[in-house]
Amino acid sequence: MKRFKTFIEWQAFGVCSAIGDRLGIATSRIRMWFMYISFLTLGSPIIVYMVLAFWMNIKRYILAARRNPVRYL
Template structure:
């Protein structure tokens, strides 16, 4: 059970961590509010979370391609 919790907290896209670092807010507080808002709005923030996760993944890919452009040809 702890392995699943660790994976979700540290590996699942990193959206809450990225928001926390940019805004200067604790990651746990962002996760808590995300859960509260998801329950109140019947899960619609999950769509926003997935869009943000996609955006962060594309951003990492583009940054990695800039550092080593020959690797992605």
Template sequence: MPNTLRLKYFVEHHVFGVCTKIGEKLGISTSSIRLYFVYVSFITVGSPIIIYLVLAFWMNIRRYLRQYKSPSVWEL
């Protein structure tokens, strides 16, 4: 497997997954969301990168809270 395909696989499957999650929620293909993200990042000199990182942080916090949720009264 060439290095570029390995890099593409890593980025698509192991990075935060913000574009994938947005695509699933809106019913839009993930590749078009990534493409628009790149275009908007160049036009606005990188400000969507900050939004992307905030969304990635938020998704990780939600996943963490769901995983380690404290037991309810009924589960005790």
């Protein structure tokens, strides 16, 4: 169970980490505000989080395909 919790907190999608790196804000602070906003708005930021996670994964695959186009044919 501890391994699953560690994965979720530190590696699941990396949306909060990416936002923190771009804005220069601590990731823990972004996660804290995300939880507060989610509770206050009954979970609607979770949809935004999932869209951002999807966008980050698509972006990663597009960049990987540009680096090595033979691999994805």
